[in-house]
Amino acid sequence: GAVVSQHPSRVICKSGTSVKIECRSLDFQATTMFWYRQFPKQSLMLMATSNEGSKATYEQGVEKDKFLINHASLTLSTLTVTSAHPEDSSFYICSASGGIRTYEQYFGPGTRLTVT
């Protein structure tokens, strides 16, 4: 139980385009979903937290107009990187809470974004 999927697992896009990453909780209702970014050999940095049906809360320094987060249902959250630049290339990981172990965040497998 408590499986979280992400799609796509890898994406390459051209500079200036937008890319959408989906995060789904497959067997539980995720009341809260989190989006992280991880650069090589660095730790996970929380970008934003979203609760179903409400606006996402962004961490300091994260541009909300560039990283659009939608949490339209209890099983789906999307992150759209708009007008992507090479410096946005990173590993994006989502997590979800709301499973049986309410204290735990369940992580998706991550999405490797490369902007050329």
Added chain:
Amino acid sequence: GQNIDQPTEMTATEGAIVQINCTYQTSGFNGLFWYQQHAGEAPTFLSYNVLDGLEEKGRFSSFLSRSKGYSYLLLKELQMKDSASYLCAVRDPRAGYSTLTFGKGTMLLVSP
């Protein structure tokens, strides 16, 4: 502010025991997690401590001292597959949900 410190790298040999330390200073505390992360993969849950003391789960144990802001992850009978990054994360309750603040991770290399 949030500050979580753990060593950057550690090395150990197969079959040995290794202890990875984590110290934290955070504005709030509602539990400490340890995750294992292999390169290019998402973190996987290892342990959760909210009360002081030692939690044992197979080859892995985790200890917490809230008064000292200190935790450690103990790995016994090391195997090659244990080579990975180990992330310490503190759960910080705010605004009705709990966020995790991660340390930078400790890269453990297990050699034959």
